[in-house]
Amino acid sequence: MQYQAEIPYGAYWSTPFARWQGSFSHLHSIQFAAHVAKVELAARAIDASTFDYGALGFSVPQKHSFYGLPWLAAMAGIPQIGGPTLMQACATGVRVLFTAAQEIQAGLASCALAVTCDRTSNGPHLYYPDPKGPGGTGSHEDWVVENFGCDPLGGHAMLQTAENVAARHGIGTAEQHELVLRRESQYREALADGSAFLKRFMTLPFQVPDAKFRKIAATLEGDEGIASSTPAGLASLKPVNVGGTVTYGGQTHPADGNAALIVTNQDKARELARDPNIAIRLLGFGQARVELAYMPEATVPAAVRALQQAGKTMSQVDAVKTHNPFAVNDIYFSRQTGFSLAAMNNFGCSLVWGHPQAPMGTRSIMELIEELAMRGGGIGLFSGCAAGDTAMAVVLEVVDRR
Numbered sequence: 001m002q003y004q005a006e007i008p009y010g011a012y013w014s015t016p017f018a019r020w021q022g023s024f025s026h027l028h029s030i031q032f033a034a035h036v037a038k039v040e041l042a043a044r045a046i047d048a049s050t051f052d053y054g055a056l057g058f059s060v061p062q063k064h065s066f067y068g069l070p071w072l073a074a075m076a077g078i079p080q081i082g083g084p085t086l087m088q089a090c091a092t093g094v095r096v097l098f099t100a101a102q103e104i105q106a107g108l109a110s111c112a113l114a115v116t117c118d119r120t121s122n123g124p125h126l127y128y129p130d131p132k133g134p135g136g137t138g139s140h141e142d143w144v145v146e147n148f149g150c151d152p153l154g155g156h157a158m159l160q161t162a163e164n165v166a167a168r169h170g171i172g173t174a175e176q177h178e179l180v181l182r183r184e185s186q187y188r189e190a191l192a193d194g195s196a197f198l199k200r201f202m203t204l205p206f207q208v209p210d211a212k213f214r215k216i217a218a219t220l221e222g223d224e225g226i227a228s229s230t231p232a233g234l235a236s237l238k239p240v241n242v243g244g245t246v247t248y249g250g251q252t253h254p255a256d257g258n259a260a261l262i263v264t265n266q267d268k269a270r271e272l273a274r275d276p277n278i279a280i281r282l283l284g285f286g287q288a289r290v291e292l293a294y295m296p297e298a299t300v301p302a303a304v305r306a307l308q309q310a311g312k313t314m315s316q317v318d319a320v321k322t323h324n325p326f327a328v329n330d331i332y333f334s335r336q337t338g339f340s341l342a343a344m345n346n347f348g349c350s351l352v353w354g355h356p357q358a359p360m361g362t363r364s365i366m367e368l369i370e371e372l373a374m375r376g377g378g379i380g381l382f383s384g385c386a387a388g389d390t391a392m393a394v395v396l397e398v399v400d401r402r
Contacts, residue, residue, distance in 0.1 A: 001309050003282040005104035005263050007396075009373065010274025012261035013040040014363040016198075016206050017354045019225025023218050024256035025121035026211045028062050033117035033258035034075035035213050040203070040260070041076070046272060048076075053109035054083040055099045057092035057116040059357040060123050060143060072115060081113070090323055091287075091386035092116055093259070093361020094394050098285045100263035111268050116358040117258035120144050144254070151387070154292050159240060159251070161295035161389065162326035166245045168294070169332055176250040176327035177234040182342060183327075183351050184229055190347040195222055197347050201366045223353045225253060250327045255354030259362035270401070277401050280369055283379075284310030284395040291389065296329040298391035300336045303383040306393035316379055317395075319371050320344045321364045323384025324351040333383070346371055350384075360384070365394065372398035 015036055018024040024032065033056075041048070056069035064071065068085025083103075088095040093116050100112035123144030130138040141147075149157045165171070190197040195204055208218040229249055237247035262272060270276040286305025290298045299322060307313060314337050322345060324330045330351075334341035345351075347367055350360045361384050368380040377400055383393035 001284055001311065003101050003105055004265060005101040005282055006266055006269035007280040007282070007369070008262055008264060008269040008272035009278040009280055009369070011044065011046070011272045012201055012259070012366050014202050014259035014359065014366060015257045016202060016204070016220045016223045017255040017257040017356055018220065018223070019354065020254040020256070021121045022224050022256065023208050023220055024119060027119065027209070027256070028211070029058060029060065029117040029119040029256070029258065030056070030062050030065060030072050031075060031213065033115050033260070034072045035209060036258055037076040037113065037115060037260055043203070048078045050268070050272070051078050051081050051111050051113050053100070053103050053112040054078070054081045055086060055096045055112060055114050056083070057086045057088070057096035057358045058118050059087055059089050059092055060118050060120055062119065073113070078113065083112070088392070089387035090325070090357050090360060090384055091390060091392035092358035093365065094285065094382070094384065094392035096362070097261070097263065097365065097394060101282050104263060104265055111262065111264040113260060114263055114362070115258065115260040116362045118357045118359060119256045120254040120356060121256050147387070151293070156293050158295065158325070158387070159246060161293050162246050162251070162328040163241060163244045164293050165296045165332055166328050169335065171245065171328050171331050173239060173245045173247060173250070175331060176245065177231070177247070179327045179330060179341065180229055180234060180249055180351065181231065183345060183349055184227070186346050187226070187348040187352045191222065197370065198222060200370045225255065225354060226352060246326055246328065252325045252351050252355040255356040257356045257359050259359035259366065261362060261366065278373060279399050279401045281397045281399065282394065283312065283397055284308070286393045287390065289388065289390045293389065295385045295389045296326060296332055298385050298389055299329060299333050299383040299393070302391035302393040303337065303381055306381065306383070306395045310395040312379060312395060314339060317381045318375065318378030319346065319368055319380045321368045321380070321382045322349060323360055323364060324349055325355055325385070327351060329385060365396070369396070369398060
């Protein structure tokens, strides 16, 4: 299948991702995403009147997030558009893209702004009243920390899902650490020549605003909180769980940031593209859920379904990006699909640059597009797991229109 919707080449952006409690921790994620969108649209000379739809995705609520996309759009200088506010944990990026593509496909919109943002730092502490509780006392939760640590269906932490997959498929600590070193090496390629790859979709140096978005509070040269592992350093780490295989070195870290892309019809895609000769076509989407507490396995059936809708096979895929909160994810994916483990996730991935949840998939899709553009085109696949033992995937194609 080929969707009528396209992503204009270069009509997308991502902030750097900043470590947990780092340089973005003082910023309201929705206001920050609106601020960045306004700046990036102006830099591309894309007029606000271009848009007639929007979609916003996040996974960590912020104050006034009830008003969602309409609020963000107005702050970004696009007050005429409406649209949904979506939440699908770490699959939110693909879900927002799919929602925008559906709107174009149905003829209900001609140009959509798809925005994803999250701040895992300073997550909300929520109180739920219970008038029938002892003395009227309710319950409470730390939105970020408690949900990382406990799936309410099984009572297990997300880390346990990686351990379950590692045990089932014989994935040891040494193999995970070897992959971490490979992924960090691939990311360093994105930093070459003054971060030339990152600058294809990221404004660097990045000016961090203050909480009122009036002054520049700091400047980032790139992603913040990146580990620099060594074989000896990784070998010195013990698994987090007694008897397990996953160390702190074999998993990602929480982060903050936002990302956005434009989804439109073919004619407007030519008009808005940085290079109108490059087309980015959406071919297929897939969603899957696997058995309880085996989350990393979900990326494979999601990818299979996206490929089926696209009418493609894994052998036709030129580049693969994944959301890999654990090194276990990629090892399992490669074994099951046959795609080279070393060739996946060129130029970076969430295992390295962090896990701000909603924008993670959006940024991965941009990196996939740019990798394919550098290759002269081809078929790309992104697949990423999400809470609830689920995953979403997308297949796209970068081609020369001429």
